[in-house]
Amino acid sequence: MDTSAFLHRLGLAQHDGPSVEALFALHTAFAESVPYETVQYQLGHGGPLDPIESAERIISREAGGYCFQLNGAFSALLTALGYQVTLHRGGVQTSSRPAQVDSSHLVLTVSGLPDAPEQEWFVDVGLGDGLLVPLALEPGDHRQDPYDLVLRPSDIVDGWRLDHDPRSSMVGMDFESAPATMSDFEAQHAVLSVAPDSPFVRVC
Amino acid sequence: MLRKPGSVVILRAVTLSEVFAGHTDTAILQTQADFYEALDDVFGLPLTQLTSTQRDHLWRRAITQYEDFLARQAKQAQQEPA
Numbered sequence: 001m002d003t004s005a006f007l008h009r010l011g012l013a014q015h016d017g018p019s020v021e022a023l024f025a026l027h028t029a030f031a032e033s034v035p036y037e038t039v040q041y042q043l044g045h046g047g048p049l050d051p052i053e054s055a056e057r058i059i060s061r062e063a064g065g066y067c068f069q070l071n072g073a074f075s076a077l078l079t080a081l082g083y084q085v086t087l088h089r090g091g092v093q094t095s096s097r098p099a100q101v102d103s104s105h106l107v108l109t110v111s112g113l114p115d116a117p118e119q120e121w122f123v124d125v126g127l128g129d130g131l132l133v134p135l136a137l138e139p140g141d142h143r144q145d146p147y148d149l150v151l152r153p154s155d156i157v158d159g160w161r162l163d164h165d166p167r168s169s170m171v172g173m174d175f176e177s178a179p180a181t182m183s184d185f186e187a188q189h190a191v192l193s194v195a196p197d198s199p200f201v202r203v204c
Numbered sequence: 205m206l207r208k209p210g211s212v213v214i215l216r217a218v219t220l221s222e223v224f225a226g227h228t229d230t231a232i233l234q235t236q237a238d239f240y241e242a243l244d245d246v247f248g249l250p251l252t253q254l255t256s257t258q259r260d261h262l263w264r265r266a267i268t269q270y271e272d273f274l275a276r277q278a279k280q281a282q283q284e285p286a
Contacts, residue, residue, distance in 0.1 A: 031207035035247040042265050043258055062253050128205035129212040129223070145210040146225040167223065203217055203269050204262070 001055050003080045006073075009033065009059045018082045019115050024133050026081075027123060030074055035064035036128035038200040046193040049186060051076040066192075066200055067126030068185050071106045074125050084112040085123075088159070089184055090175030092127075099174055101157045103188045107175040109137060122151060122160065129168050206247055213246055217269040220246070232270075236263040 007015060010029040015022060040047045040063045047063065048054050051072035057063040058073055065073065075085045090105035108123040120137035124130055132144045135151050137160065142149045147165035154161040159176040192198045206213045214221045218233040220242055233239045240259065243249045254262070 032209070033248065035249060036205040037247065037249065039243070039249065039251070039262065042262050043254075061248060061250055064247065064249060129207070129214065132207050132209070146212065146223050203273075204215075204266055 001052050001076055001080060002059065003077065005059045006055060006077050009061070015081050018113055020113055020119075020121075021115075023078075023083065023110060023113065023121065023123070026074075026078070027125060027134050028132055030070075030077075030125045031132050034058050034070060034073075034125070036066060036070060036126065037064040037204075038066055039063075039204050040065075041193055041198070041201045042204045044194070046190075049182065049189045051182065065126075066128075067105050068182075068189050069126075071108050071124060071126035072182060074123070075108050078108075078110065078123075083110050085110055087180045087182065087184075088175045088178070089180045090173055092173045093171040094169060095171065099156055099161075099172065101154075101159070101174050101176055103180075103185050104192065105173055105175070106180075106185055107173075110134070122162075124162075127170065127173065129170070130162070130164070130173075215242060215247065217266045217273065219270065219273075236260075239263055239266060 010033050012025065012029050047069065049068055049072070054065055054069035055073040055076050058065065064070065075087060078085045086109045088107040088109065089101055089103045090107040091101040092105050093099040106126060110121045110123050113119065121134040122137045123134045135142055139152045142151065147168060149165065150163040152161050152163070154174045156174055157176050159174060161172055161174045163172045164170045192200050195201060210224065212223045214223065218239060219230060220233055221228055221230045233242055240251065243251060
């Protein structure tokens with residue numbers, strides 16, 4: 001992966017090493033530059049799960065992505081820049097979909113930043129209308145215009161729950177504290193990216 | 205969808221919305237040119253890798269999805285008590 005090209009794609013000239021400020025700048029730049037999109041699934045070809053492939057398509061402006069691709073590519077970028085990134089299994093709750101952690105969402109956490117070594121961060125650029133900047137991984141209410149967000153311990157897993165603003169189509173999202181790998185998302189990606197009844201294929 | 209500092213821009217089929225703290229702006233993209241202009245200018249997706257056949261196909265899918273949405277809305281309105 002061409003890290004310099006990725007930073008350029010995000011509108012960032014350089015990265016001077018991991019820090020809270022730099023993580024926030026990367027997260028904001030990614031969320032404001034790379035669209036959450038399912039246009040790529042309208043042509044029946046599916047799309048890559050591999051983070052490096054996703055990153056290359058983002059860099060070339062061929063595609064944005066959905067959660068697996070956006071958070072996967074962002075994790076690859078952060079790792080290449082020296083961040084300690086952990087993947088987690090998650091699941092999104094909507095008005096028609098109950099709260100569950102079924103690997104239908106990929107979540108990131110970042111830890112061990114030199115200027116906040118004890119603090120973990122909830123990092124997620126794959127929710128579409130979710131986070132603009134990371135949240136400290138601790139209970140709290142947050143305002144990220146135009147939405148109000150609440151982070152709290154999950155009621156359904158050993159992990160965390162993001163309650164989204166009532167104006168979002170997403171009710172909330174739960175994720176496990178346990179670490180995951182990209183292979184944990186292969187089965188869901190295989191269905192969600194190509195099945196005719198997948199919500200990501202039905203509507204672009 | 206794309207995050208902005210104080211809003212979220214959403215394109216669902218041919219409905220382009222921007223959600224702000226106090227209001228939401230909505231527009232229906234009426235033409236294929238408007239659709240691809242929004243994908244490029246608003247979302248940064250020029251989609252130059254698509255053939256003209258694929259671009260036509262994608263536009264027709266978006267229109268069909270919007271018409272299905274309108275049909276569901278109309279059916280729902282009919283079922284609601286007066």
